[in-house]
Amino acid sequence: MIGPEDRLWAGSAKTFLFTYCNAVPIPDDDDEKIDATEEICLAQLQKHIDDLDKDVVAIRFSDPDGPITISTSRDDDETVYPNCYLPSQLHLPFPVKTIRFDCLTELDRISPQVDLVSYAGIRTAGGVAVDTKAVFKYWFMFNGMYRNWPELQLWARLPRDHPHIVPFDAIVLDHVRGRVIGFTNAYIPGGTLFHSNATVRPSRLAWFQQLLSVVDDLNYRYGIMHQDIAARNLVIDEKDNLRIFGFDFSGRINHNCNPDRDDRKGVIFTLYEIITLDGHYRQVPHAEQSAEALLLHQWEKHPDVKLDSEVHEFRKVLDYWLEKRKTREYKKADTWLQWPLMPPPLLRPELVYGLDGSVTGTEMRPAAVLMRRNLIKLGELYMNWERPASYRLRDVLKKQGLEKEADVSTTATTQSVEKAHEFY
Structure with missing residues (x-):
């Protein structure tokens, strides 16, 4: 389940209107006071x-400890949507599976804009459709499209049968x-190689060798720098093979890579963290x-690490x-x-206003x-993006008879991703 610190995260997307009627105006250039005001609003x-009812779109208040007034008026609705692209504009050179958003069942909220979902699978020879579990990555803000466009393009083009890359699954359409x-x-159950799992199951030398192999493939065979090699982006599949995922920081070599996020460097820090559980090096800027x-x-092995x-x-390899x-x-x-x-923005009808505002x-x-x-x-x-609050999701699944399925799927997942942003 998504952590409470991320529950209200919305990036730069507008989803709610706050009016804090502070008696003292805040100068536009006073960043410290602006940050303090944002904390009061949150x-x-x-x-x-x-x-709050689900149709509330705005809050107004004057005293941080006082009462609030709410609004359900569409005139106060600041909700925005990205003007998303058509599937044909991806220009993928091969067919790709597509899924409609309303065909997805949310099982868990893993992190901001990342959900664990299921959808009806292909019917077997016996006529039974087995549900497919997948990780759904989405965007409801325009600058999210900038970041996810290259990740979608890159991941979709990587081979689905590579033994050490988590396979791309499908494109989701509204x-x-x-x-x-x-x-x-x-979706690969069992959790990542993040801290908690390093103390539960032995980290194998063979997994580390597989990591080195897939990094070489990404760099030399596919011309890709992953740029976020970390234990949280590594999973072990049902065949006991290491697989890598999380290409949101990736770039093409000699095109748009950050030398401070070089994969060689990422591999070193990742092995060090797995062995020592010391992550303080990740707390400073990459350039440092x-x-x-x-x-x-x-490197001293942490006593709890297996x-x-x-x-x-490991160091020899x-x-x-x-x-x-x-x-x-x-x-x-x-x-x-x-x-x-990414193509230029698509045409959409826009309201034209006169001098009098009409x-x-x-x-x-x-x-x-x-x-x-x-x-x-x-x-x-x-499309309405509104959905049940994260703390109410379990009740929704219970009513649908899916609570047990969600429990089995998410126990290991939530353990390994609850601190997923700690080392960005």
Whole structure:
């Protein structure tokens, strides 16, 4: 289940209107006071959110400890939607499975904009459809599209049969306009190699060797720098093979990579963290993280960590890999992945206003963001993103008879992702 600190996270998306009637105006350039004001607003929302009806769109208050007034008026509705693209605009060179949003059943809320879902699978020879579990990654804000566009493009183009990459699953379309709102990847139960699992099951030397192999494949065969190698992005499948996922920071080599997030560096820190459970190096900016300095230190295994080989055996494999990498260069090949840039915003009808503020008509304009209150005025269809609060999700699943299924699927998942943003 998503942590309470992320429950109200919305990135830069507008989903609610706050009016804090402070008697003392805050200067536009006073960042400290602006941050303090935002904390007051969030505290008010946290205090009242469970008592608000689902149609409330705005809160007004003047005293942080005083009463609030609410609004359900569409004039106060600040909700925006990204003007998402058509599936054809992805320009994928092969067919890809698509799923409608209303065909997904939410089983758990893993992290901001990441859910565990299920959907009806393909019927077997006996006529029985087995539900498919998947991880659904989506965006409800426009700048989220910028970040998820390359991840979708990259992941969809990686081979589905690679033994050490979590397979891409499907593109998710909204069920109103048929636009791309996200994608799913295969769900692999059992949790990641993040802290909790390092003390439960022995970390195998073979898994580390598989990590080195898949990193080499990504870098040299596919021309991709993962740029977020970490235990939280590594899972072990049912065949006891390590698989990597989480390509939201990835980029094409010699195109848009950050040298401070180099995969060589990521591998070093990841092994160090698995062995020592020491993550303090991840708490500083990437530019200040020195993998070379870390290699000079003796790594002491945390007493709670289980390994199937001695620490020096892991270091021996790492050192050999690092030396071998010094002799290899990145040479562009036909197998290197390429994908198109995100297209310009699509045309959408927009309201045209006169000098007196009244609506005088409509006009087709490129629009990256759509405001819900304007869509309603235009009579345009839109998809409702509203859903049960995270703490009420279990009750919803219970009514649907899916509570046990969700419990089995999410126990290990939530253990390993509840601190997923700690080392970004």
